[in-house]
Amino acid sequence: MHLFSENTYKNRRQTLSQAIGKGLILLQGNDEASMNYKDNTYRYRQDSTFVYYFGLNQPGLNALIDTESGEEIIFGNEFSIDDIIWVGQQATIKELAQSVGITDTRAANALKPILLKAQSQGREIHFLPPYRTENLLKLEFLLEQSIQDLSQGHSTKLIKSIVDQRSIKTSEEIALMTEAVNVSREMHIAAMKATKPGKAEFEVVAEIYRVAKLHASYLAYPAIFSINGQILHNHHHDNKLESGRLLLNDSGAETTSYYSGDITRTFPVSGKFTEKQKEVYNIVLEMEESAIGMLKAGLAYRDIHMAANKLMLEQLKTLGLLTGDVNDMLELGVGGLFMPHGLGHQIGLDVHDMENLGEQFVGYRDGLERSTQLGLKSLRFAREIENGMVLTVEPGMYFIPDLIEKWKAEDKFSEFIQYDKLKAYYDFGGIRIEDDVQVTENGPVILGERIPKTVAEIEDIMQA
Numbered sequence: 001m002h003l004f005s006e007n008t009y010k011n012r013r014q015t016l017s018q019a020i021g022k023g024l025i026l027l028q029g030n031d032e033a034s035m036n037y038k039d040n041t042y043r044y045r046q047d048s049t050f051v052y053y054f055g056l057n058q059p060g061l062n063a064l065i066d067t068e069s070g071e072e073i074i075f076g077n078e079f080s081i082d083d084i085i086w087v088g089q090q091a092t093i094k095e096l097a098q099s100v101g102i103t104d105t106r107a108a109n110a111l112k113p114i115l116l117k118a119q120s121q122g123r124e125i126h127f128l129p130p131y132r133t134e135n136l137l138k139l140e141f142l143l144e145q146s147i148q149d150l151s152q153g154h155s156t157k158l159i160k161s162i163v164d165q166r167s168i169k170t171s172e173e174i175a176l177m178t179e180a181v182n183v184s185r186e187m188h189i190a191a192m193k194a195t196k197p198g199k200a201e202f203e204v205v206a207e208i209y210r211v212a213k214l215h216a217s218y219l220a221y222p223a224i225f226s227i228n229g230q231i232l233h234n235h236h237h238d239n240k241l242e243s244g245r246l247l248l249n250d251s252g253a254e255t256t257s258y259y260s261g262d263i264t265r266t267f268p269v270s271g272k273f274t275e276k277q278k279e280v281y282n283i284v285l286e287m288e289e290s291a292i293g294m295l296k297a298g299l300a301y302r303d304i305h306m307a308a309n310k311l312m313l314e315q316l317k318t319l320g321l322l323t324g325d326v327n328d329m330l331e332l333g334v335g336g337l338f339m340p341h342g343l344g345h346q347i348g349l350d351v352h353d354m355e356n357l358g359e360q361f362v363g364y365r366d367g368l369e370r371s372t373q374l375g376l377k378s379l380r381f382a383r384e385i386e387n388g389m390v391l392t393v394e395p396g397m398y399f400i401p402d403l404i405e406k407w408k409a410e411d412k413f414s415e416f417i418q419y420d421k422l423k424a425y426y427d428f429g430g431i432r433i434e435d436d437v438q439v440t441e442n443g444p445v446i447l448g449e450r451i452p453k454t455v456a457e458i459e460d461i462m463q464a
């Protein structure tokens with residue numbers, strides 16, 4: 001790990017320490033996590049905030065920053081000869097810590113007395129809400145507080161300061177994110193080329209994994225790869241690829257740097273779009289491209305979500321699937337039937353960046369409440385955009401027979417929705433198009449090399 005210079009890490013910690021100003025900051029690294037018995041573990045994944053400030057990718061570490069004295073300490077046990085027999089000679093924690101500008105390293109059990117002393121002196125200890133049970137149990141032990149108290153005890157100030165800092169990506173981070181998108185791009189092109197009628201979905205998914213591994217990468221999240229694109233988080237890959245169906249591929253790489261790509265493309269199993277598929281596809285494409293074009297510091301992402309929705313409603317009206325006033329439909333949330341998710345989210349060291357810190361801090365702010373409308377309620381990022389942020393832009397359009405039937409039975413929005421005409425779309429599936437976009441003062445920049453996106457580009461690459 002430690003991808004950046006010692007100074008980068010020092011500066012990051014100094015910025016955080018100054019923002020907090022008083023008390024101690026405790027940051028927990030992740031441990032190994034067992035899968036089906038203790039020694040058979042999941043792939044090790046360090047906590048992203050820990051990586052951001054300390055760059056160390058080893059299990060069993062904790063870190064403490066004293067915002068008043070300036071002390072920075074890494075706690076963890078050095079390998080014994082028993083460990084080395086199994087996993088080989090490793091760099092020591094002391095050496096690793098020095099490479100990120102920390103000279104004070106101590107054994108794991110040295111942490112608790114320091115924390116208890118600070119508590120007894122009435123000093124505040126800032127910590128984040130743990131998302132892993134092991135870390136919650138460790139906190140219970142370290143701070144001698146009940147799990148119930150700890151669930152309310154995390155520091156909102158620490159969360160907000162970290163979100164402010166990690167939301168703005170530096171050029172050295174953008175370079176690594178661009179790499180991750182380019183690996184994702186290769187995964188997507190391989191999937192398009194491997195798709196043939198008669199294959200099973202998992203045969204193409206195997207290509208996606210193969211390409212990721214060729215770049216020493218993992219998938220940033222389980223691939224969504226399905227002819228049933230209308231099922232939003234469909235992780236099954238057992239369907240046969242039938243000519244005439246659309247195939248939705250939402251997959252991205254997480255490289256060894258932990259930065260990730262999050263890309264979606266939708267393409268026809270046969271390699272050639274039908275006229276009906278083309279019509280809907282081009283609506284989603286227009287939504288995506290115009291939303292990307294709107295990205296600008298100061299504008300609320302919620303407004304871009306709404307603009308994409310409005311465009312969709314207008315086009316559905318042109319197709320004859322809706323009638324009536326578009327602004328009324330927009331306000332009432334008619335679009336949720338066709339796009340029941342949000343337009344996008346921040347991406348970085350986490351594919352949904354910093355979501356473990358709480359979506360309300362990452363994507364919302366005081367005075368900006370989350371809507372309860374279908375679609376808008378799933379908007380992860382709604383607040384004002386800033387230069388340096390990287391956002392996914394991922395509009396979609398889906399025909400979900402169960403949902404359409406439910407609304408129809410409730411007579412919901414029947415003055416707008418032409419339910420009888422929607423019957424012809426029950427076997428259509430769904431379309432989503434997604435890119436990762438950096439917001440800069442010179443305008444939006446789509447990360448990575450271009451991934452086939454227009455009808456012509458997709459048909460070309462599938463026939464090549």
Ligand SMILES: [Mn+2]
Nearest residue numbers: 262392394434
């Ligand atoms: Mn996404």
